[in-house]
Amino acid sequence: MIRDGASYLNALQDGRVVYYRGKRVSDVVKHPVLGVTARHTAQLYDFHRQEFSPPLVVRERESGEEISAFYQPPLQEDELRGRGELIYQTTRQSRAVFNIVKVVGSDALFALLIATRQMDEKLGTSYHERVKRYLQHVAHGDIATVTAQTDVKGDRSLRPHQQADPDLYVRIKERRQDGIVVSGAKVHITQAPVAEEILVIPCRAMTEQDTDYAVAFAVPAHAPGLKMICRPLLEVEGAQHPLEGPRVLHNALIEALLVFDDVFIPWERVFLCGETFYAGVVANTFALWHRYSAIRYRSAQADMILGLALELAEANGVVSKGHIRRNLTALILFAEMQRMGAEMAALRATVDAGTGIVCPNPIYTNLGKLYSNAHYLEAVQALVDCAGGLAVTAPGGEDYTNPETREYVRKYLAGNTRVESEKRFKLFLLARELVGLLGGLETVTMIHAEGSIEASVIELLRSYDFRPMRECVDQLVD
Ligand SMILES: Cc1cc2nc3c(=O)[nH]c(=O)nc-3n(C[C@H](O)[C@H](O)[C@H](O)COP(=O)(O)OP(=O)(O)OC[C@H]3O[C@@H](n4cnc5c(N)ncnc54)[C@H](O)[C@@H]3O)c2cc1C
Numbered sequence: 001m002i003r004d005g006a007s008y009l010n011a012l013q014d015g016r017v018v019y020y021r022g023k024r025v026s027d028v029v030k031h032p033v034l035g036v037t038a039r040h041t042a043q044l045y046d047f048h049r050q051e052f053s054p055p056l057v058v059r060e061r062e063s064g065e066e067i068s069a070f071y072q073p074p075l076q077e078d079e080l081r082g083r084g085e086l087i088y089q090t091t092r093q094s095r096a097v098f099n100i101v102k103v104v105g106s107d108a109l110f111a112l113l114i115a116t117r118q119m120d121e122k123l124g125t126s127y128h129e130r131v132k133r134y135l136q137h138v139a140h141g142d143i144a145t146v147t148a149q150t151d152v153k154g155d156r157s158l159r160p161h162q163q164a165d166p167d168l169y170v171r172i173k174e175r176r177q178d179g180i181v182v183s184g185a186k187v188h189i190t191q192a193p194v195a196e197e198i199l200v201i202p203c204r205a206m207t208e209q210d211t212d213y214a215v216a217f218a219v220p221a222h223a224p225g226l227k228m229i230c231r232p233l234l235e236v237e238g239a240q241h242p243l244e245g246p247r248v249l250h251n252a253l254i255e256a257l258l259v260f261d262d263v264f265i266p267w268e269r270v271f272l273c274g275e276t277f278y279a280g281v282v283a284n285t286f287a288l289w290h291r292y293s294a295i296r297y298r299s300a301q302a303d304m305i306l307g308l309a310l311e312l313a314e315a316n317g318v319v320s321k322g323h324i325r326r327n328l329t330a331l332i333l334f335a336e337m338q339r340m341g342a343e344m345a346a347l348r349a350t351v352d353a354g355t356g357i358v359c360p361n362p363i364y365t366n367l368g369k370l371y372s373n374a375h376y377l378e379a380v381q382a383l384v385d386c387a388g389g390l391a392v393t394a395p396g397g398e399d400y401t402n403p404e405t406r407e408y409v410r411k412y413l414a415g416n417t418r419v420e421s422e423k424r425f426k427l428f429l430l431a432r433e434l435v436g437l438l439g440g441l442e443t444v445t446m447i448h449a450e451g452s453i454e455a456s457v458i459e460l461l462r463s464y465d466f467r468p469m470r471e472c473v474d475q476l477v478d
Helices: 005-011 034-049 077-093 103-123 127-141 208-213 234-238 276-316 322-347 362-387 397-401 403-412 421-437 439-448 453-463 467-477
Strands: 017-020 057-059 066-068 145-148 171-175 179-190 197-200 215-220 226-230 255-266 270-273
Touching: 005 034, 034 077, 066 127, 077 276, 077 322, 103 127, 103 145, 103 197, 103 270, 103 276, 127 270, 145 179, 171 208, 179 197, 179 215, 179 270, 208 276, 215 255, 215 276, 234 421, 234 439, 270 276, 276 322, 276 362, 276 421, 276 453, 322 362, 362 421, 362 439, 362 453, 397 403, 397 421, 403 421, 421 439
Parallel strands: 017 226, 145 197
Antiparallel strands: 057 066, 171 179, 179 255, 197 215, 215 270, 226 255
């Protein structure tokens, strides 16, 4: 089944427990701020009516039923590349804001398919069929899934079982005949308050003393005991005029602290329960898939930043100046290194022996992600240098609509006469949205989301094959 935005929005009125600025939200869709984030995801569902290449709606291999392409595990390199292309295109069409729902859920489901196949073979467990059934359930229902991996983690130098409070990593509190009871919290979980289902997976490798923390499961967003405490969406609250929120008033993401206050999970939805070794396998495999998704959505954002810098430089009449050309070169590098990472990750994909799933190459995925993490602030510097101070000091949208001030804004914000003064003004408002309203959020997102810089460094060094380089030197010295 393929759904539209209205069907998805209707499903969110389910009694879920969501708090925004200290108040319980009775209806996330009608909420003045959270409604924006729900409609952002609704657009992803409405994209089903549009033509995409590759298609966004595909036939499930086994049943022939129409499903979202995001729920079809890639079995060919071009399917993996196509998945990346769809992430890029849906981000572009969502005003360069990642339309993360289903993408991040399927990133986790592919990781679980791969890890549970290995685990079942080694330990004789029977998780893999459960994950397959659950994937069919969300694919056939076209359900909005997100993933909660990051635990609150307490003291980062301590393992889960060593923490002062046992709930600082999500844990199995009770094992019952019909399922498990979990407690703890996950943090920063994007779009959980407007999702239908949440995949919960471990965020790190575990030792044998961490048995109760090696847990993965799926939970409905309205499950009894699950509470979601949202961050304030300062960017939406701050966009006081439609001209000042060209992106965020239509497309925005919410993050929340998810508290599991003794939540019951039936066995059918439990995908890891105490098998400590496989906690690390799930965590790392998800990170690989999610970083591949990251460099595709980040490419779309990088394209927008490059286009904005170019048009601002033109509007300012400085596009041919030497330092502006260097800025544009830095922005081309920023965009193309990520695109190249994604293309190479699909071209040099690896095939998981147990499932046949074609996985992104870890070297090129982490290279692209690392470049993105480490160079975002340089990209912003290049944009701001092209723009000048009006990137923050331009008058407000109201000044453009008020007849008393409008002509002054038009007259004195004129730049290169080949560019309309109104267009130049709107370019500055788009820049202010990025570096002002979204400035702090984007800085932290670009450094930490989908894993910190160090996480990519560790993965890159772990996966990199140094042998040819060593041989090259040894031939010279041996
Ligand atoms: C906007 C945004 C959206 C996000 N969305 C999601 C989501 O949907 N789902 C999800 O699961 N997560 C999500 N995340 C979480 C993201 O993956 C984490 O922020 C990231 O993994 C870093 O973890 P942290 O925030 O706990 O920071 P920390 O891990 O506390 O990092 C702070 C510093 O401590 C270092 N550090 C931490 N532990 C160690 C250690 N043991 N040894 C040495 N150094 C260490 C880090 O490298 C870093 O330098 C999101 C984050 C952001 C910012």
